[in-house]
Amino acid sequence: MSLISDELYESMKRSCGGNYIIVDPLNTQCLELIKDYDKCVSGIYENLILAPKCDLTSPDCHRNILTRLLWQSYRSMLSEYWANNESGTTGKWERCKWSLQSNKDIKSSIPYHKKNSIEGYRSLIFSGDHDMLTPYIGTQDWIRSLNYSIIDKWRPWMILDQVAGYTTTYANKMTFATVKRGGHTLDYKPKENSILFQRWISGQPL
Template sequence: MRIQIAFIIAMCYLHTGRKALQINEESIGEWIRCKHDIPYTNDIISNVPYHNKNNSISGYPSLIFSGDHDMVVPYLGTQAWIRSLNYSVIDDWRPWMISDQIAGYTSTYANKMTFATIKASGHTPEYKPDESCIMFQRWINGQPL
């Protein structure tokens, strides 16, 4: 069940991958993987206005996820940011399950945004690849977490 990073990169770079993910070609430019040499030359007080502007364009579904043991971007900060967007809650905070075990918690919002945590996971899906893969597969297939 583990997703390999090379596969993910290929899916994002290749036309066939974008087509399989149903990404409208006109909606995005070239996909560029994040650089690790961030210069940190600017500072902003809050990035919420940028997310408010960009997150709800055209009603595209979005999945925001956090590991509940993430020491880099704690899920409570992500949750506070989402609440600051003032979107109506469609499906309130509840556990999501894998084989009758709690895999994390999730909420769904009126703008087609889903927020999910992954239990006992750190900053990236590499900490819990199986749970992350199941979460993403369910979301991409339009199934409830």
């Protein structure tokens, strides 16, 4: 998305060896490059890079943050209402139950995807193409690590003759799709995401 220069990208790849989060403190060259990277993206709202990242001292910013928080709370309430429908839930479902104790850390979901696809389950994996928290290229990487053959080549998927994103289909009933101008969650492009899901769940081509 032209957020950093090609030169910085290549230098970081070369110096950091793909590790940009927990960097060896002795790798001073990588640390300096990460500082340059941070300068380039510090003003970007990571969930949706098209949205402004506001100044916390501004009253308008406070209103924007409050609106986002209220919307997130409303979505959480709706998801709990839906998930606890008495026709399909065993026990009470709670979103982000922080008090839940766990003694197992799932380091990778890839084995679970493999198991589900081997058992014949269809899967739809999608990414907003303007999400910096989970960029679509990272999603593509782990899908490719499954080594499934491509059934349907990379192509645009359309809504009313407009490109809504891009998609490809792999063996084992796995579909990957991007949502154009989409962010980290469905609500940034609700219409497009709804149509995407409706087509997929009904078995139509995207």
